[in-house]
Amino acid sequence: MSGVMVIAEIKEGKVKKSSFEVTAAARSLCDQSGAEVSVALAGSGVEGLAGEFGTYGADKVYLLDDPKLQPYSTDGFTAALARLIEEKSPDAVLAGNSILARDLLPRLAARLGSGLMTDCIEISIEDGHLTGLYPVYGSKARAKARCAGEKPHFATIRPNVIAAEAADPPRSAAVEKVAPALEAVRTTVLDNIRETGGKVELTEASVIVSGGRGVKNAENFKILEELAAVLGAAIGASRVAVDSGWRSHADQVGQTGKVVNPRLYIACGISGSVQHLAGMGTSRTIVAINSDPEAPIFEKADYGIVGDLFTVVPLLTEELKKALDN
Ligand SMILES: Cc1cc2nc3c(=O)[nH]c(=O)nc-3n(C[C@H](O)[C@H](O)[C@H](O)COP(=O)(O)OP(=O)(O)OC[C@H]3O[C@@H](n4cnc5c(N)ncnc54)[C@H](O)[C@@H]3O)c2cc1C
Secondary structure (H helix, E strand, C coil): CCCEEEECCEECCEECHHHHHHHHHHHHHHHCCCCCEEEEEEECCCHHHHHHHHHHCCCEEEEEECHHHCCCCHHHHHHHHHHHHHHHCCCEEEEECCHHHHHHHHHHHHHCCCCEEEEECEEEEECCEEEEEEEECCCCEEEEEECCCCCCEEEEECCCCCCCCCCCCCCCCEEEECCCCCCCCCCCCCCCCCCCCCCCCHHHCCEEEEECHHHCCCCCHHHHHHHHHHHCCEEEECHHHHHCCCCCHHHEECCCCECCCCCEEEEECCCCCHHHHHHHCCCCEEEEEECCCCCCHHHHCCEEEECCHHHHHHHHHHHHHHHHHC
16 A cells, blocks of 8 residues: 545644544545655645644645635646646545535546545455545445556545644654646636635534524524534524525535534434435434424434423523633
């Protein structure tokens, strides 16, 4: 095995937690064979971030630092990273399953004539092939797949599945500057219009408070926001809440929204449709608050509270505030 390359992602000047999780996953893959874990760090003015990856087990960081790589463009990153991957020939290329990775990795895999597995919750090397396990049918079953054909094989890993644990022993990753191949780039990004500035990003959040039709209107989401503020949580929503105009589409969890994987998911006034479960079914602990004891969400929930969310949520907020203040 010649090694595993991690594609790092930067958000607002910081490395995303999922990039460290993927580096830790790459380290455990390579520990079996002693192969090299490398990280491709692309952006502008990002040299200062390279040193962090050694902690999670990277041996090397390839630094592609160029003003044309900030902000992200599909064109620029594909050109720069395809050339790097061709030159370094890793066996596998991994990234966190983010919006950026879902845009970039299919292009890279197609350009290099290889295969991609997305949203894996486990990865391994079996018979020399990158092998991934991922949820299917709304998290009701798990499929195991492996990439065939030419290496490198590509995969994205669901955030919050693998802990971003410091490698033992930590390494001091060597930094190699690489001039990115940007001659063929045809795109200039003029502006990024952000809808979610300053909020905890849903796909990376370790706690999510989510609301559905039971919340009844946009104004009432305030009580969920108060609970979220106490827990440092992100706010999610069912499609009904989004289609009703109470929350933006960026908050939608589910089959046609975001796939999330927090440590704690609190579903308030959400029935638990298969389409909603497809987006949050792998959350580590699920708490459901619903006035209907027959609501399907209770079949999936670890803890269920049968009650009116307008009574239960403020009580929960108050009690958690007290508990966390102590
Ligand atoms: C192709 C397709 C894709 C879809 N994609 C998604 C998706 O990505 N995400 C998604 O969420 N849905 C999606 N849906 C829609 C999905 O089928 C459901 O309609 C939706 O998830 C239901 O949302 P809900 O649970 O908020 O509403 P409901 O199913 O109406 O449930 C509301 C719940 O609130 C409870 N309730 C009411 N009042 C209170 C109260 N005061 N206190 C406590 N509980 C209360 C009720 O008992 C009920 O269980 C999709 C559907 C299709 C066909």
